[in-house]
Amino acid sequence: MTARLNDFLISVERRAFRMVRLAAANDEDALDVVQEAMTRLISHYRDREEAEWRPLFFRILQHCLADSLRQQRKQRRWMFWSGSQTDVPDTGSADGMDGYLGDYRDEPDQALASSRQQQALINAIETLPFQQQQCFLLRCWEGLSVRETADALNISEGSVKTHLSRARQKLNEMG
């Protein structure tokens, strides 16, 4: 059971990290969220059917991400009112993905154009409102069903469809 669960976590951890990293402030926060989701899955749901792990994991991941963002907002509000200036540690670039947007050393012009296009796409999804962004990632990237996406984000199926429609519209406009 533990070995299979470990294999499952290996299969989803990179995508989970990438998904969380689009919304989190830095790599460290994203890693914390992924670890918390893993811990909860192992702790509470390891005895469930293997087919249930994936939707459960992404549901837990979304809850952990929402908690983390809520805490960050509180912290920022408190820092604003107390007047303290504490920089949030950032271990990477804006989305922590510098250096692996593609390797085009042979054709600099093509590389630049492609890199700009890719950055524009990443910027487009990063600037989406949280629920639209996560609806798109869960539904279109992870391929969860509308029901599973609704459960993960704790919203109705109708809201999922609305958020997804708006997200796709904005992405296509910006892209």
Add this chain to the structure above:
Amino acid sequence: MITKSADKTSRVRPATVTVTEQQLLALLDEQAEALPESLTDQLAQRRAAAFVQAMADTDTRRTSTSATWYSRPLLPVGVTACLILASVIWLIQAGKGAPAGTHPLGHDTVALAQVEAQVEAQQQLDDMMALAALDEDEWDILQQLEFAYWLSELPNANPPVLDKAG
């Protein structure tokens, strides 16, 4: 081991995806697969830590479940019942042969009962001494008086006329 291809087949993406969306999804796939080694190492460490922490949490839950038996709602009832039972047993034992000083009913009550018993015994002794001191004539008079008292207690009985001489 879940293979990458098997994992991908379990994902069902919407059928109508635009070119921009396809590019974005492909880029996300590529980025997820091509995470820097430092990040993949950290993810592996976090996964190991998650297992350790989850197992520790499970052990803690088990321990706390067995340790908090006393916090269950039935405990106060049980404790109260035991206290009542112990009190009853102690009262019974104390009433059977405990020294007067430790009698649960209190010193005053015990002392009064003892005095009453002593007074009664003393009265009986006095009566016997008085009877023993009577001479023959006084004894006859006493017997006649008792006989007369006995007759007076009979229903519709006239009291006997005592002999003036007796």
